[in-house]
Each structure stands twice: as C-alpha cells, then as structure tokens.
Amino acid sequence: MNRVLARVSLMLLALWLPTSVLAADDDADEAVLDQLDQARERGVLEVAVYRDFPPYSYPQQGKYVGADVDLAAALARKIGLPLKVRPIMPGDDADDDLRNNIWKGHYLGGGVADVMLHVGMDPQYVARQDKADLFSPYFREAVSIAYRPGRYKNLTTPMALVGTKVGVELGSISDYYMSGAYGGRLRTSAVRLPTTQAAVQALADDEIDSVMAPRGELQGLMKMIGGLSIETRTTEFQGLFRTAWDVGIAIKAGNPKLKAAIQIALQELQTSGELKSIYAAYGVDYVAPEMASTAAASH
Template identity: 50%
Template sequence: MAALATSVVSFTAGAQDEDRLQKIREKGEISVAVYRDFPPYSYAGEGGRYTGVDVDIANALAQQLGVRLILNPVTAGEDSNDDLRTNIWRGPLINGSASDVMLHLGMDPEYVKRNDKADLFNAYQRETVAVIYHSDVIEKLDSPLNLSGHKVAVENDSISDYYLSGGFNGRLASAAVRKATVEDAVDAYFNNEVDAVMAPRGQLEGALFKRKQSAAELDISEFVGLFRSSWDVGMAIKAGNPQLRAALEKALATLQQSGQIDTIYQRYGVNRAEPKAAVK
C-alpha cells in the first residue's frame, strides 16, 4: 500500500512538472488568445473571419513551432489581472479553458516583476499615445495643453480618456468627446465634428490606413502627465513553462530577423516601433 502511495505521488509530481510545450507538441496545436474587436490587431474581417496584426503574428508563431493554430478571440476584462487569470493561468469560470499564449499584453516593468502566476515576455512593439489633429485649427502641438479649448475625440474608458479626464488637474477634461471605438473617433475627425483624436499610435495608423488616408499629420509626442504614455507590448504564458518560453523567444527572434514581423505590421498600415525591453 505504501509503495502504491509513493507511486501515485511521484506520478502526480511528474505531471505537474510537465512543460506546456510538450502538450502542444503532442496535440499538434497551440491556442493563442487575442483581444476581440481590437483593430488593427485582432478583429472580425470579411465573413466574420478574424484578421489583424496579432492574428498574423499568432499564425507565424504557430508555423515556427510546426503546429496548428487555435485562435481564441477574447473580450477584455477590467484590467490585465482579469485577462491573465481568465485566459492564461486559471481559465474562465464557465465554459472553455485557458490558452497556451496571449498576445498584446502591456509590459509595465514593475507589473512583470511582481506577477508570479503568468510569465510576461517577448516584447515585440512599443506603443505610444498619439494625436492626429487639424493643423488649420491647432497650429502646433508641442504640449497637450494646446488641446485645451478644442474638441478631442477619444475611445470611451481608454487610456486617452483617462489622460484627458485626469491630467493637468482636470484642465483638459472638457476637451474629451467620447466615442465607442477609435475608428468612430477617426470618423468624427474626418466629418469635422472634432479638432483632434487621441489614441494609441498603432490604432490611429490602422484606422487611417483602412480609410486610405495619410498619417502625415500624426503627431507622436510622448506626452507627460498622470499616466504613462508609452509602453512595450508583449505576450504571456502560464508561469513555470520555461521550455515553451524558450521556444516562443526563438520563434519571435526568427520572425524579427527575417523581417516578417515588420511585413505583418505594414500589411495593416502600422509602423512598428521597436520595444525598449529586450526580446525576452
């Protein structure tokens, strides 16, 4: 009986120690979570088929690993903690299971350090809050305070919304014109309903590209205030899977060295900025 108990304990410990990469190889597939309704990174295109920068990156990573991609479009939670809990280390409470990888996570250095349940790494883009504006109305934009007295479209409950609402002791709060999406904000801009749009640069460039508009007047100042206006974007896996991490690091490095990552971004009209963090 004691021998049986010892065998069971040993088997269980071995199962817990199995790296997720082994399971991915055995199944021949990798599940990757991307954000739902998040152009130009992941959104439903023609026929409802998901497309975008992150979708193409997910496909490229799967090809590098030699497995089939299972794409999981997910709805964003209240914050990154919710997203990682639901999609990476625990899974949803009702239906479904955790994904092997999740893309487009903000890589705040302190958050990465203190997160012990998910491994955030492989930064592949630097995102920056940016502004597109009518230069005949706003002559120059060397300070966000130049937006005072103007109508600035922002996506509701986004970092740009929080920035205008809380920055500079609320002096820009009245400038905010809230829209459901960045694309709606850009539509308002071209309909001359607003003087400017504030949003993450990649989303702005993607929206302009879909409209076949030039991004020549896209100001990419790293505004300072209450909120961080630039951050690295990377991926996440469940903590304790060093082999999977190493495989994904190698895959991303190969895609970057070949130029495939930049080609993917260009496909959607986005100029990829190199992350500040090392690709790890």
C-alpha cells in the first residue's frame, strides 16, 4: 500500500472508530518518550560509530578511540549523560546501517543506538529519509592522493597516475574510480588492498607510489605510522567525480528533544574550537561542512 492510500485509509478509519478508541490511541502516543528522555532513564547516551575505522573509531588497548568517539563523548558531556559506544559493522549500504542501528534494529536483536555518527549527508539521500532524521553535518571529507614527493612531476590530472602503483581499498570509491575512469586506462595502476590502513602502510614501506582515499583517513593513518618518517602530500582531483561529501548525525525520526540537544551541543563544540581540536589530536585537518546545519528535512 502506497503512502497516499495509507493516509486515506487512516482518515476513513478515524471517521469510523468510536471516540473512546481514538482517545486511547492519543494517550498511547503521548506515552512514547522522546529518545532523549529514554536515554536519561537508562542513564547513558548510546552512540553508534563504525568499527575498525581509523582515525575516526577504532579499538586501542581494549577500548574504542578516535575522532568520532571523542566527538560522541563531547556531545554526551554537553547533554549531561555518560557515553556508551556502540561499534557497528557497515551493512551493504547506508540504508542498512540506519535501519539496523537507529530506527529498527538488527533482525538478530541488540536494539538500536540513540545517535549515529559519520553518516553521509548527500542532500537527495537526506531528503528521502522518513524513518531516520539526518542533520547537523559536522565535517567535510574529500578523496585525495597521498604520495612521496618526487614520484610525480605534475599531479594535476589522474592520468599522471598511469604506470605507477596506486594503493586503494578494495571496494571503495577509489577502487571504483581507478577501475572505470578514462575508459579503464587507470585500472592496471590500482593496487587493491583490504583496508586503507594497509595501503598507507604499503606506502610507508615503499611498496607503492601513492594511495587514493578520503583525506581525513589518509591524514590520520599517516599520523598513526608517523614513526616511519614518511613525507607525503595530498592532492584533490576536482570536477572529475564526486570527490567530496559532508558527514553528519542520525537519530530515529520523531525525537525533537534529542535533536535539539545535539544541535545545541554541536554548535557549542564548533564555536569553542573543541571540534577542531578533536580532529587535530588525530592528525586530521578539520574542514567545515558545506551543507547548512539544518540540512535534514523536518519529520
């Protein structure tokens, strides 16, 4: 049943139902607590972050750390609740991630988180969400190239990569680009590795000439292996494919109190400079998002 028919059916049902039934249903709606109130009752704010995703969220000495974990802790502190981190595995697509972790839960159980970070904020994708509320973009990511100086004379076009070894994470946007751009002429230059971290390590070990990956990941990973003293530069290719995007926050739709609390907390972190400092601690240059902070449609 499509949404128009569903709305018509509900309207006809409302005309038929006795007043007492409708009143009881209204009471049930009022009894549903905003997610913020539920979090306060539990005594924690549970925030979903991606598993094994340095420098944003990754395990270290038995606990999760990273820029997104620190951001989650700062938001929870501003809201006045302890943080509970929920590391999540990415699904087949972003819709799976939102369904499994924000508005419905996985079919195997485990419930949902109150908040999810590092959600892609493509405007069209945000606008079509009806069960999740995507809002407050807080960082802008861009695909970049990290390479050793001297390996490329003039890296102003991707064609300069031909004949060199370019590390990419298997199945990533960089992998797809190297496989299909320019009629496939870059395909033989791609060195596919299981993770971006493995690609950066290969660059550090002088096994490849460069790495194509999101800028923040590259910067953070280069800091993590900084003891190897590799010198790198980054170059973004503009206008060739979608190289940049904002990341933001998701909660279950219909929770205005939680949304407002997060928006206020994030604004304070941005204004004070704490958000920028969080990224700097992991070697990432903070880049402000391009979308307005109220990008998500009202639900």
